[in-house]
Amino acid sequence: MDSTWLVLISLALGLAVGAGFVALLHVAERRGARAAEVVSPTIPDGIDQVLEALESAGVVLDPSHNVMKASPGALSMGLVWNGGLVHPELVELVDGVRRTGEAVSKELVITRGPFGDASMYLRVRLARLGTRFVLLLAEDRTETHRLDEVRRDFVANISHELKTPIASVSLLAEALDQAADEPEQVRRFANRLTTESGRLARITQEIIELSRLQAQDALATPRLVSVDAVVAAAVDQNRVVAESHDVTIVVGRRSRVEVYGDETLLVVAVHNLIANAVHYSSAGSHVGVGVKHFDGIVEIAVTDQGLGIPEEDIDRVFERFFRVDQARSRHTGGTGLGLSIVKHAVQNHGGDIRVWSQPGHGSTFTIRLPEAVQNVAGTHNAVEANGENVDTYPAG
Structure with a gap:
């Protein structure tokens, strides 16, 4: 009997000790889990x-x-x-x-x-x-900061650009008053006054044009535009100046392609490229204007045989008021806004503009635009018709 009780007591003690160990293990596990949460906390949901x-x-x-x-x-x-x-x-x-x-x-x-x-x-x-x-x-905010700097530079540049012709007009007006009794001097000052007022008008017009191009609704109502019509109008606007500079404008074959956009803005863009090419070309040289289209892309290229652009200036030619040759630009009446207008006009039409140039050998500016969808199916016919004619505008 005594031995039986001893066995029962031993079993009871064993069970109690085992239960105690199990309880200690559970406590340790919970504490370990809490410690793990402290060391490796979880991020809130969401x-x-x-x-x-x-x-x-x-x-x-x-x-x-x-x-x-x-x-x-x-x-x-x-x-x-x-x-x-x-x-x-x-x-x-x-x-x-x-x-x-x-x-x-x-x-x-x-x-x-x-x-x-x-x-x-x-x-x-x-x-x-x-x-x-x-x-x-x-x-x-890097881009915002850059645009703020561009705006500040624009205001500073435009103040400088307007100051010169305004001062010239004022001085010439005084000179005219003092030379009232000298007809020859009056004519000379009047011609100078006309030149400076024309320059002032061009700067003002190009600033207005650039502001319009930068507006969000610059192409609120795009229409189908004939690229051939754009090129013809731009060439026609430069014909007299080209003849006076003894420069021949050579136009490539008709493309018969169309793009979506604003015809007036596209004419301005191509006109500016041709005007630049003429101004920077020497007497007796040629300016070429050609249109190509492939894979839904229309390219309008203007090539000159002028002085070319130094490599370090190529990335800057589309900046407002930037001029490769300051003295020559002022002599020819350039405002430094023409290429910037071209860039914004082309971008508003979903395209881009590229430039190739080699000092002493001339430059090529290429406008790239998406071809109008309606005309894509007729691309083959347009290519076949490309051999019809070549229009040239010889110097006077």
């Missing part, structure tokens, strides 16, 4: 979807500044690399938000990526996300 939807950059950081999540924008802007923030300025802002708990907004100038040297203008906002995370949002 943050992944929000970051994916952001057009700007978004980054979520843990207490050790490790990047837990980053939007595609943050990666493309080079804010995140090797699991952390690239820029010390951003890390410092994160520290401040974590320390004070208050949201922060700031504008920064930083480099793009860990190894880049291009500057990037950012507007950033940081705030706590829950108790352990910090959310960083960044908006790239």
Whole structure:
């Protein structure tokens, strides 16, 4: 009997000890899970979807500044690399938000990526996300900053460009008054006055044209436009000037293609290219105007045999008021806005403009436009008809 009780007591003690160990294991497991949550906290639900939807950059950081999540924008802007923030300025802002708990907004100038040297203008906002995370949002304002600089430069340039003809008109008016009794002087000053007033009118007109092209509704009602008609009108506008410069304009075969757009704007664009080619061509040379079309693309090329453009200036020729040869441009009455107008007119029609040039051998400017859909099926017939004629406008 005594031995039986001893066995029962031993079993009871064994069960009690086992239950105690099991309970301790459960407690340890729960504590381990809580510790794991502290070490590797989870991001609140929905943050992944929000970051994916952001057009700007978004980054979520843990207490050790490790990047837990980053939007595609943050990666493309080079804010995140090797699991952390690239820029010390951003890390410092994160520290401040974590320390004070208050949201922060700031504008920064930083480099793009860990190894880049291009500057990037950012507007950033940081705030706590829950108790352990910090959310960083960044908006790239580099393009906005560039456009602000362009506007400032435009105002400065236009003030300078208008100042010269206005001052000339004023001085010539005074000279006319003083030379009232000298008919020869009056005629000379009157001719100068006409030249300067014409230059002032051209600058004003081109500024108005450029402003219209930059408006959102520049092509509010596009229509089918004959490219041959555009080229013919532009050539006709330059015929007299070409003859006076002893320059021959040679026009290629008719294309019989059409594009969607504004005929007046396209005539202005082609006219400006031809006018530039004539002004920069020497006496006895030729300016060629040709149209090609292939794979739904229409190309209008204007080629001259002039001085050409230095390689370092090719990327700048479409800037407002930029002139390759300042002295020659002023002598020929150039405003420096013509190519900028061409660029905006072509872009408004969904196309682009390209330039090839070699100093001493001339330049070729090529306008590329999408061909009108209605005409794509007739491309083969138009190509067959290309052999009809070649129009030339010889110098006077």
